Amino acid sequence: MNAYRVGSTMTIFIVVVSFLVLGGCGNSENVDPDLNPVPEKDEVKQGKADGLDMCAMYDLPPGCDLCDEFEWYGDGECDQGLIDEGACLGPDPDCAPVSCTDIGVGHLESDQLSDYRWLLLGSITPSTWAKDFDDFIYIDRVDQYYEPNLVLKGPGTYDLSLPDNGDMVYVKQDEGGDMKLYVAREGSLELMASGGRLQEYQSKGYLTDVVLVEAIINENGDMVPLADGNCLSLDYLEWNTLSEGCTTITLEGFSPDPGDDWEQLIYSFYSPGTGTQECNDRIDMFFAEDWTGTFDLAAIPNDDPDLCEQCLVLVEDGVGASSCTVRNFYPVSGSVYIDQMGAKANQSTGSLEDVVFREEGDDSLDGRCIYLPMAAWDTM
Secondary structure: OHHHHHHHHHHHHHHHHHHHHHHOOOOHHHOOOOOOOOOOHHHHHHHHHOOOOHHHHOOOOOOOOHHHHOOOOOOOOOOHHHHHHOOOOOOOHHHOOOOOEEOEEEEEEOOOOOOOOEEEEEEEEOOOOOOOOEEEEEEEOOOOOOOOOOOOOOOEEEEOOOOOOHHHEEEEEEEOOOOEEEEEEEEEEEEEEOOOOOOOOOOEEEEEEEEEEEEEEOOOOOEEEOOOOOEEEEEEEEEEOOOOOOEEOEEOOOEEOOOOOOOOOEEEEEEOOOOOOOEEEEEEEEEOOOOOEEEEOOOOOOOOOOOOOEEEEEEEEEEEOOOOOOEEEEEEEEEEEEEEEOOOOOOEEEEEEEEEEEEOOOOOOOOOEEEEEEEEEEOO
């Protein structure tokens, strides 16, 4: 009789313990605070700063969202610091500003002089703050003075709500005076052309739905948003600085090359000429495949003249007197849109956009570049 009671008691104990253990591994709604108490936020923040795996410390799944697990979202306290540390994924509704000041941006220009090498900067319009000082928006490539946390290496979409991306866009209000800093915490940066063999100040892209929150710079040089700061909103901003430092050319369209035995090549002379006066300059184009669609002229394999599938070459001083010295320029940026392909390889319709050429063999980026904004053709 006693043995039966002991066995029953042990069975009940095992069931209860199993239930508590299983319940303790999920969301905080199932966590018994006596067995796994909710930590203080400062403990979590310090643990993340020390490189500890805070999810594992609290028996939670890898990569967990601690603010969600411990029900810190919507508790009346902004947890942006925990989001910045990576302990929480965000966003925290407690950090959402009540209302933001709408801003516009005037002329955007590249920065070629500062050691910081901003990708772009522009003045805020209208200036609603101190009249004697300027207000600038910065789209940042990399900080040269500190070990960079981020680098805009090339085309892509950057989510500005992610902690590692927010510092890509920021505003300095009343720069030179009693300055205020705002750092992006929402929005998207679409970089359509940048990097590679383009100069640092050559790029194309746009911003959408950006919200910038008032911030300070801490002792480590990081931009830290203020929980109760003001905010700015920017609906849309686009730019194209690919032509900077380049000679801009135009052309009328392409024609089949009568001297091409393979019936592949189409060409066009361009103006103004970039070579010597007695020589003609032209652009040659051919397609190794009969594909239609949009193609990046600077991407693999089109970045290799020997392997390209949509091939483009600018030939300076290619036709004319015997004294002409031919120089070849190849695309380092740009797109080709092929709408139709005919029975022959030199029969097609399409267009080119934002093509930047650099001279073959010149890897210094200090040499000449030639820019073709747009061109269309129809050789059908």
